[in-house]
Amino acid sequence: MELPEVTFVDDFYFWFNTETKKEYYATPLYFYKASFDLDYDNKLREVYYKESELTDSGLKHPASLYFPFHEKFGLLLLRFLNADLSNYEIANKTFFYAYGFEILRDLDKKYKFELKQNYGSNEEYLKATTKIFEDLQENLIDLQQELIKGVTYIYNLDNNTALDKYTYSERFAVYLIKRLGKLYSYYKNDFIMRDSYSRKYQDFDNDSEYELLETLQSKKQVLSMSDTHKSNDLSSICYAILEELSKTPNYPIKKCQNCGMYFIPKAKTDEIYCEYPKENSKPCRDLGAFQSYTERLKNNKAMGEYRRTYQQKFMQVRKDKTNTKLAKDFETWKKKAKEKINDMKKGKLTENEVYKWLIHSK
Ligand SMILES: [Zn+2]
Numbered sequence: 001m002e003l004p005e006v007t008f009v010d011d012f013y014f015w016f017n018t019e020t021k022k023e024y025y026a027t028p029l030y031f032y033k034a035s036f037d038l039d040y041d042n043k044l045r046e047v048y049y050k051e052s053e054l055t056d057s058g059l060k061h062p063a064s065l066y067f068p069f070h071e072k073f074g075l076l077l078l079r080f081l082n083a084d085l086s087n088y089e090i091a092n093k094t095f096f097y098a099y100g101f102e103i104l105r106d107l108d109k110k111y112k113f114e115l116k117q118n119y120g121s122n123e124e125y126l127k128a129t130t131k132i133f134e135d136l137q138e139n140l141i142d143l144q145q146e147l148i149k150g151v152t153y154i155y156n157l158d159n160n161t162a163l164d165k166y167t168y169s170e171r172f173a174v175y176l177i178k179r180l181g182k183l184y185s186y187y188k189n190d191f192i193m194r195d196s197y198s199r200k201y202q203d204f205d206n207d208s209e210y211e212l213l214e215t216l217q218s219k220k221q222v223l224s225m226s227d228t229h230k231s232n233d234l235s236s237i238c239y240a241i242l243e244e245l246s247k248t249p250n251y252p253i254k255k256c257q258n259c260g261m262y263f264i265p266k267a268k269t270d271e272i273y274c275e276y277p278k279e280n281s282k283p284c285r286d287l288g289a290f291q292s293y294t295e296r297l298k299n300n301k302a303m304g305e306y307r308r309t310y311q312q313k314f315m316q317v318r319k320d321k322t323n324t325k326l327a328k329d330f331e332t333w334k335k336k337a338k339e340k341i342n343d344m345k346k347g348k349l350t351e352n353e354v355y356k357w358l359i360h361s362k
Contacts, residue, residue, distance in 0.1 A: 010028060010102070011028065011102060011230050011231075011232055012025065012026070012027050012028070012099070012100070012102045012103050012230070012231060012232055012237070013025065013026040013228055013229065013230050014026070014076070014228075014229050014231075014237065014240075014241075015195075015226045015227065015228045015229060016073055016226055016241075016244050017073070017226060018073065018244065018247075018248050021072065021073040021251070022070050022071070022072070022073055023070065023071055023072065023073045023074065023075060023076060023241070024069070024070045025069050025070075025076065025099070026069070027069070027099055027100045027102065027103075028100065028102055028115075028117075069098075072264070073244075073245070073248075073251075073264075074241060074245050074251075074253070074264050076098075076099065076237065076238075076241060077147070077238050077241040077242060077245070077253075078253070078262050078263060078264065079094070079095050079098070080095055080144065080147065080234070080238060081144065081147060081148060081151065081253075081262040082094065082261045082262055083095035083144065085137060085140050085141050085144060088129070088130045088133045088134065091133060091140075092129075092133075096129075096133070101115060101129050101132055101133075102115060102232050103231070103232055103233070103234045103237060104132060104136055104140075104232075104233075104234060105232035105233070106189045106231070106232045106233035106236075107136060107139055107140075107143075107233050107234055107235060108136060108139050111135055111136060113132055113135075115128075116128070140234075143234065143235050143238075146181050146182045146183060146186075147183070147238055147242070148262075149180075149181045149183075150175055150180075150181050150183040150242065151242070151253050151262065152255075153171055153175050153180060153181075154168050154171045154172045154175060154242070154246055154253075155168060155171075155252050155253045155254070156171070157253075157254070157255050167249070168245070168246040168247075168248075168249075168252065169246045169247050171246075172242070172243065172246035183239065183242075186235040186236055186238065186239040187236060187239050187240075188233075188236060189231055189232065189233035189235075189236040190229050190230075190231045190233070190236040190237070190239070190240055191229070191230040191231065192227050192228070192229055192230075193227060193228040193229075193230065194227055195225035195226050195227050195228070196225070250269050251264060251269075252264065252265070252269055254271065254272065254274075256272070256273055256274035256276075256284050257272045257273060257284075258273055258274070258284035258287060259274060259276075259278075259284050261274050261276055263275070263276065271285070273285040273287070300344075300351055301351055301352075301355050302341070302344060302351045302352075302354040302355040302358060303341070305355055305358045305359065306337055306341060306354075306358055309337075309358055309361070309362060310334070310337070312362075313330050313333060314330070316330075317330050333361060336361070337358065337361070340354045340357055340358075341354065
């Protein structure tokens with residue numbers, strides 16, 4: 001298959017640079033969007049919903065394969081794992097706005113749709129893409145669950161000690177061979193175009209023969225090759241990314257211990273909190289110290305007993321609605337229990353003391 005030299009209209013292309021940890025993609029999103037503004041000065045692209053996105057290190061024009069979008073290696077997969085698929089609006093906001101809807105064209109053999117190059121208005125675009133999303137919503141949720149299952153195994157996110165000593169790529173291989181989930185079936189709709197020196201002509205246009213020889217000798221990365229994938233099937237795209245990620249050592253997918261989002265740590269591979277920007281609070285990493293304190297409270301024996309007792313008493317009151325004494329006793333108990341717990345948080349009472357009080361208060 002030939003790689004289009006300048007423009008592309010219909011398909012989604014992607015490739016990687018695992019040394020610089022970059023992921024490149026070219027999407028025809030540009031062509032069928034009713035409104036799509038590129039702000040070159042601020043390196044922003046403004047897409048539908050007026051959501052702005054800062055690309056990793058600059059804006060590239062999407063209409064040419066030589067100038068694709070690029071972002072952190074693995075980000076498409078992470079975004080999909082974290083996407084909220086409960087309705088079109090939020091799914092678009094958390095995922096599709098960046099990649100377009102071509103990537104769903106081959107997701108389900110039974111469901112075929114065409115995308116126009118121009119919808120004329122935001123309303124028309126919204127109507128058409130909402131239908132696509134809603135028709136495929138179940139498939140998408142299923143795909144997300146399957147990918148989460150695979151990622152959990154490959155990156156041992158459940159901290160299974162028996163899996164601990166194996167590498168990501170070893171676990172990836174076994175997960176597929178043993179067909180532990182549906183991931184093994186997701187490789188089919190991916191057309192891979194092999195990279196070769198024959199295609200590097202344009203990259204070294206300005207270098208003379210000997211300059212180029214010198215460059216090759218001094219800088220090994222010039223030799224790096226990257227196959228280009230063409231795919232309109234989100235499952236195959238995620239598969240290819242996951243396969244490439246699993247071959248990359250010290251570059252793990254983690255699950256944030258605060259918000260539960262999937263992320264790849266910037267520096268330390270044992271980082272447990274994500275750095276995603278949050279609307280109404282600081283990123284989880286900045287909340288780390290505070291969070292581990294509330295985390296500790298969650299595992300606190302007295303807190304567990306408090307929650308259990310509270311629920312029991314609550315149910316008793318609900319079942320026996322005419323019993324006003326029971327309701328009053330419950331209110332009194334609630335007040336006292338809260339005082340005890342506050343004292344524990346302040347360090348005035350120990351966990352054990354509060355636990356004992358709760359047992360006797362039943
Ligand atoms: Zn987080």
